[in-house]
Amino acid sequence: MEIPKEIWRQAILPINATIGDAIKNLDQVAIKIVLVVDxxxxxxxxxxxxxVRRGLLDGLDMSSPVTSIIHRNAVVVPPELGRELVMQLMTANKIQQIPVVDDQHRIIGLHLWSEITAPPNRPNLMVIMAGGKGTRLRPHTENCPKPLLPVAGKPMLEHIIERSKAEGFNHFVLSIHYLGHMIEEYFGSGDRLGVRIDYLREESPLGTAGALGLLRPSSNDPFxxxxxxxxxxxxxxxxxxxxxxxxxxxxxxxRVHEWHHPFGVVQTQGVEIIGFEEKPITRSHINAGVYALDPAALNLLSNEHCDMPTLFERLQSKDLRTVAYPMHEPWLDVGRPLDLHLANSEHTEGVD
Structure with missing residues (x-):
């Protein structure tokens, strides 16, 4: 179907826009495409x-021009093309949107896959690691496990479950240890939230990956x-x-993390000064704490402590492919009291 004109017009950016503009547009307009016009x-x-993600992996940043990532050979259709043919084009090209252009290639509309807003029912497990002690968050975690700490009036673990459910996930496995009985009492079997919840009960802390060694998936689907x-x-x-x-x-x-060096850097070769760089910015990719794994990864775990980077190293040692998913979405690791305050103060402004 063709979406209302006022919506697709919001997805238009000028050709001199930046990648940051494109990311903002993708987030705000939420139709998963930006239309770049001259x-x-x-x-x-x-x-x-x-x-956008490929550009970020290639070293581009928010100020890079959209021309560095633009897809110039996009599939387009004339306004007279019928719905059935448009849907066939979408299916054949595995795309969810097709711009409508006139005979001078000016954008005049956009066709949207009719089921794009209806998430598929995903049989894949969603595993949430909720067994940590939250030491840095004391005194908040002295009598409450960190995942049960409230953000905008309900536990942050509940926010994660609800967001996942909205994307079609219905089967959750919670890994619990510290004050785990409180988590289990709060969520139970998941009936209240309309999902199924099972538990991995760690007898001792097993790290960010070790508890997965207790997982016994019933299918070969990734999780x-x-x-x-x-x-x-x-x-x-x-x-x-x-x-x-x-x-x-x-x-x-x-995620891309930027670190601003507080001092001017002097570049040397032996005792010779060969250059200067005033307070340079270093960019690197940091682990965002969200992963997708194939069940085969579980074969590399036993009932022992293991962090997720170690598991990835084990996968690499077996010549199994590991990839990075560059994300630009709002993200917050709630590890300190200041982070908890920030999560509560900014929750309604982006992270939900």
Whole structure:
């Protein structure tokens, strides 16, 4: 179907826009495409979420021009093309949107896959690591497990479950240890939230991956793992689709972290000064605490402590593919009292 004109017009960006503008547009308009036009309204190309992520992995940043990631050979249709043919084009090209252009290639509309807003029912497990002691969050965690700490009036673990449910996940496994009985008493079997919840009960702390050694999945489907203290707008289903599309054994969501050096850097060669760099910015990818794994990864775990980076190293040592899923969505690791305050103060402004 064709979405209302006023909506697709909001997805238009000028050709001199930046990647940061494109990310903001993708988040705000929420139709998973940006339409880039020149000064005459002629469609120069399109930008998808995948185009943005590939650009970030290639070293581009928010200030890079959209022309560095634009898809210039986008599939387009004339306004007279019928709905059935449009749907066939979408299916054949595995796309969810097709711009409508006139005979001068000016954008005049957009066709949207009719089921794009209806998430599929995903049989994949959603595993949430909720066994940590939350030492840095004391005194808040002295009598309450960290995942039960309230954010905007309800436990952050409940936010994660509700967001996952909205994307089609219905079967959850919670790994619990510290004050785990409180988590189990609060969520029970999941009936109150309309989902199924099972538990992995750690007798001793097993790390961010070790508890997965207790998991006994009933299928060969890949599953998603997230830390129970990560509040984010990441699309868990899109992470899973990315994992499957790349044929990976392990996928790690990563974020670009910028560190501003507080001093001017002097570049030397021996005793010779060869250059200067005033307060440079270092960019690196950090682990965001959200993953997709194939069940084969469980064969590399036993009932022992293991962190997720170690599991990924084990996968690599077996020549199994591990990939990075670059994310730009709002994200917060609630590890300190200041983070908890920030999560509560900014929750309604982005992270939900």
């Amino acid at each position: 000064e005459l309204g002629v469609l120069a190309g399109t930008i998808s979420d995948g185009d 998603v793992v997230t830390n129970g203290d990560v509040i984010t707008d990441i699309r868990y289903g899109e992470l899973l689709d990315f994992h499957i599309r790349h044929g990976a054994a392990g996928t790690m969501a990563v």
